[in-house]
Amino acid sequence: MPSEHTSPRGGVARSQRRRVPAGVAVGAALAALSVLVGCAPEPDPAATRNALTEVTSEPVAPDVVDEYSASEHPDPIVEPLDCTPYLIVTARGTGEPSRKQLLGPVARAIEEARPDETLRLDLDYPADTEINAGATLGARTLIDTLNVQAEACPEQRTILLGYSQGALVIGDALAAPDARLVGAAVGEVTEAAAERVLAVVLYGNPRFVGADPTGYGSFSPDVNGLLPRPPGSFTPYEGRMRDYCVADDFICQSTLSVEEAGHVAYYDNGMQADGAAYVITRLGPIPKTDAAEKRGDAERRADESETRDDAPADVRERAAAEGES
Template identity: 60%
Template sequence: MVTARGTGEPSQGQLLSPVARTVSQARPGDVEVLDLDYPADTDIKEGGTIGVRTLVDVLRVQAETCPAQRFVLLGYSQGALVVGDALAAPEDRMVGPTVGSVDAETLDRVLAVVLYGDPRFVGDEEYNVGSYDVETDGLLPRPDGALDAVGERVRDYCVAGDFICQSSLDFDEEPHVEYYSNGMQGDGAAFVITRLDRVGADLGREADAEPGDADERETPSPTSTPTPSPR
């Protein structure tokens, strides 16, 4: 599980820490948490590019080294921009278009993506959750469908008045930190845990199947997730 912190946040005690902790406690021994090593400073063009390059490299190396490993990606504010751009095609990125891509096989191993206060928020995407205005995008909206490859595994949380994910000239910072106290940390963790449990159940069914029965047994339906709706 990789956390990508927001601008100026520390590695420890960031908004994503309780999310990662809740998931880890729910699946003891199964989860390793890594805070993405990137500047997370105000130079978003340079620092964000470092973040995208680092995340792409982490996913590539881990996928090659640990074939059974799956990935959960968490991002807040600038970290949400980094996570989203790393998963998008280079032509759909705002930062890091030349730093490499996550291949399709590795994308398939991304189990869940949880974003908060995303600068690249797009109001009409089906994976959005919150009190946002569906007709209002973030400050730097990504192209429609840029995350379609992982869309069913994404939750992008945005609240009304958050000028980062609801582009506004009213620079009231209070809504942008509301995620610390409005229950969305717990909601995001629950979504991740549900994804882990469903995949674990699927793997268990595969392990229980008798050798040679692959052609005879019924193929399990693809994993589905509940469709989020604005609150």
Template identity: 60%
Template sequence: MAELLLLRRKPRAVVFAALRRALIGAVICGAIVATAAGCASKPDPESTRADLSEVTEAPMAPEEIDEYDATLHPDPMVDAVDCTPYLVVTSRGTGEGASGQLLSPVVRMIAESRPDEVQTVDLDYPADAEVKIGATRGARILIDTLNVQADACPEQRFILLGYSQGALIVGDAIASPEVRLIGASVGELAPDAAERVLAVVLYGDPRFRGAESYDVGDFDPSVNGVLPRPAGSLDAFADRLRDYCVSGDIVCQSGFDLDESGHVAYYSNGMQQDGAAFVITRLGPPESAEDDAAPSKGRTPVGGAEPDESD
């Protein structure tokens, strides 16, 4: 595979560029090629855009809002999962199934970089045309998941990945309730949970804001997404966030004269590898490397004095 162009508008560190090239060379052929060849179902950009636009129209019925209201229903909707070093939460796009998701190769590359240290949870939400109620459920479950895990697993760190409607959910869940379009009443991340978020990677984000420092791609910075978030809404996560958008994406670039194929370009334009590389650069050293570096019990560290065996 040819070396990818660096798409971010600001220069990246040399180590990041080198790691990205290494990842590209190590991409699992089955996952990427099958998706690029059309074997996996891809969301329809035009219908996705129409479904998302309805979010700002008629309000949800009170009973639908109440179902996920954290004040009315404070008990978490999820149980804790295992305390692995890293928990990756994926939030798929509208119409994507359980397999062949845009985010699947991203997760695979992250997991392969840290064998036996990564657990993945696919967000339990419908990802269908009923964006208001479905995305509200997604935001509540994402917030509950991170808060529950922060309580149960003091050392666990979180990686959040979202595509299309899933990117809307992730972005709104980590933002303050007053700037959300969905899930204003579903609660907030506890401060400890928010601190544990190690990396956030979004693709084709409906709430894309074209002038943010964490944006990545060949988009027009003067053009926002179909449902742009207020400027600065995600400043607290800016150094941990990459929001990928290409110029032909009618979801993150909301003009009407753009090529509809842009919203599915992320399946084959190298941004999956780029996002995975960004996450991996933010991970600590593998546990096995830390174990190898630690001095063995009863042995003298290099450069240290011999142990006193008189006791």
């Protein structure tokens, strides 16, 4: 069950009150998620905090800036991926492996809700304690991926999932360069690519802003993360983003607590399921299967047959009257 948590406007409200009913597909996908949540290894929150504090004290080395500068190297550093209806991009937290990460069950629930419609990409970046360099690469890789896919697959919609350092990477990639801590020179998401972002779900975001309407959780709206971004940086994405933060997570609530348990609470507090359900409700209608289409064709033929000459007289008369009207 999703945990009870407060909104940034105050008061306690269960997450279901802020969620559109998702139907059978959501229920099946989240049932699978409940089995998977215990599989992910937890990262070290203290190491994450120490690495994040170095982001503002140690600037990115010039060679890293030059290597990933969009002006110096304008060609994309990624190749186009398959043109599935939905692309799910996960950006893991500091120290998490590519597999069995916190975001894995979230992505899996979305995939299982839409079999054969999704492609998942784990963002190729180090996710280590060298955040300045690694997150700069992550921002460049994500920006190029979004832009390349928008051009190669104009019908594809993108879902972005980020945890901890991964939330920083996604947020800075989407924000204007002057609002970034990492990747200020790695280019910008094009308007076309931004329009194709269907949903953004972040957990334990170090750049969290308590007053922003994108926040969800038990946090205080008066408290920000360790490295808060300028308020309003996510305004273009407000209607398609959830930025989850709990009160005792010192990464997204920098002054409330030093308890390390808060930053890993998302593994078992129900917010994985809540984030997955939110994304699933934003997906488009489920396409008809071949069998459903055939049944629809058969039903249409049956309806049409009622107007044939051998149909009962009252049916033919009703059809003729409807045709005249």
